[in-house]
Amino acid sequence: MEQNYPTQVQMMQQQLAALAKAYLNKVYGWMSLSMLVTAATAIYAMHSDKLLTWSAGNSIWLLLGTLGIILIMAFCRNMLTAGALTVLFMAFSALEGLALGPILSLYTTQSLGLTFACTAGMFGAMALYGAMTKRNLSGMGRTLMMLLFGLIIAGIANMFFGNSMADLVISGIGVVVFALFTAYDTQRLLAEGAYLTDADERNKGAILGAVQLYLDFLNLFLYLLRFLGAARD
Secondary structure, three states, X not given: OOOOOOOHHHHHHHHHHHHHHHHHHHHHHHXXXXXXXXXXXXXXXXXXXXXXXXXXXXXXXXXXHHHHHHHHHHHOOOOOOHHHHHHHHHHHHHHHHHHHHHHHXXXXXXXXXXXXXXXXXXXXXXXXXXXXXXXOOOOHHHHHHHHHHHHHHXXXXXXXXOOHHHHHHHHHHHHHHHHHHHHXXXXXXXXXXXXXXXXXXXXXXXXXXXXXXXXXXXXXXXXXXXXXXXXXX
């Protein structure tokens, strides 16, 4: 009597899918922890006049500090342990919270909550698309990076001109770019998780992957805030 057993190829595909899912879950775990650290730090800064004033006056240094940590994590991955990457990631999350404090203090609590909910919904939908679609999104990487550099240049230029219409256009493009980055990064991390078998490398990769998704979420939130944020009286 003929029996139906999974073929060797099917079993391998199932194992790879399980590895990828476990890896992505770990990435989201680190991302959630970092967002909690950022939120707690930002809320604390918003309720401390001294810290809020210090953060506003040192925004450039906070920006350079977070950028420096990201570069160290990215380029020194092989030299750093997973524990060292964890410490750097938590320091980065706290610095981001300090940098966000003065920005968030300009908006009402209701509009911040609405923006966060919209960001979470859009991020979740794009992440689900990236995880479920059969379409290969790897070709989007170069285009998205070019658009990102264009956004940065346009944003810096508009700081001098102060054109409100241009700011809205830049923000709209930013929403689209980071929504697409979410889908792209999710698919890329799933592929990475399927073939990254060394435990230490998986731990390191999960932390670095969390940084990428964290930045996708944060930038999506900040761009949406320009549309949905209501200023305090």
